Amino acid sequence: MLSASLIVEARRRAGLSQRELALRLGKRQAEIARWERGHVTPSLERLRDVVAACGLELTVGLAAADDSYTAPITAAFGLPAGERLARSLAAADRGRRARALAAGAPPPAALDVPGVLQALADANLAYVLAGEIAEVLHGSPLMPTAGVITIVPRAGERAHLDTVLDAMQASPLSEPSERPVDAPERWQLATHGLELVITPAPAGTRGYDDLRRDAITTSLAENVRVEVASLVDLVRVAEASTDLHDRARVPALRATLELVTISAAGDVAAA
Numbered sequence: 001m002l003s004a005s006l007i008v009e010a011r012r013r014a015g016l017s018q019r020e021l022a023l024r025l026g027k028r029q030a031e032i033a034r035w036e037r038g039h040v041t042p043s044l045e046r047l048r049d050v051v052a053a054c055g056l057e058l059t060v061g062l063a064a065a066d067d068s069y070t071a072p073i074t075a076a077f078g079l080p081a082g083e084r085l086a087r088s089l090a091a092a093d094r095g096r097r098a099r100a101l102a103a104g105a106p107p108p109a110a111l112d113v114p115g116v117l118q119a120l121a122d123a124n125l126a127y128v129l130a131g132e133i134a135e136v137l138h139g140s141p142l143m144p145t146a147g148v149i150t151i152v153p154r155a156g157e158r159a160h161l162d163t164v165l166d167a168m169q170a171s172p173l174s175e176p177s178e179r180p181v182d183a184p185e186r187w188q189l190a191t192h193g194l195e196l197v198i199t200p201a202p203a204g205t206r207g208y209d210d211l212r213r214d215a216i217t218t219s220l221a222e223n224v225r226v227e228v229a230s231l232v233d234l235v236r237v238a239e240a241s242t243d244l245h246d247r248a249r250v251p252a253l254r255a256t257l258e259l260v261t262i263s264a265a266g267d268v269a270a271a
Contacts, residue, residue: 003041003042007032008036011036013056021050021053052066081137089243094142111193127227134234135252135256142252150202184199203242204239215229
């Protein structure tokens, strides 16, 4: 299943359809589809050719075996998404308070992610959730230590964005005149203990429509339903990012994706 995820990731990162990738490889679209569904597993040599056709390079190496992520990921799978988030935030808050105490600093505000997501829902904002909070909702074992919520809004949502920013008393971390065109907006949400990043297109993607296609609708409360970027796309973003914090999350994300895929295959077989 790892090869299936890699092919999907590479193709989407290159902005290719299955048909376009098939033409580059001299294959039929149906064959690409079978690879991506995991019905057929290409050889390592073929996989390298597929990735190369996407303008990327598949790097292969050996490292010491590490299954430390397996237990926490498996445990997270047994919890509803809202509970996964609550437990992760509680653990992150404990760590942040301990570090502040050790440094003699005042305790930080709690990470009020549910409050922010509720405000986004109240403003009827159309967006896809990405970044570390989306990863936690999928079962990633990494805590959201950076305290950042990343959203990818649909084009034309400026009025809704301004409404929600006003409601949360957000403070800009940079002025519009200081940001390059299409650069992410960064806002401080002091009362929520968080930073909100509004990005038109995360690394390796083409924005809202690209991520929305495979997003998963997750219910966190009665009136809060969140469109969460898929795990494959979250891996794609982290792999393509130049930010070291994003890159460092790739191993945990890949482990989560692999266990999710294995679990889903087992459910299909049982059915």
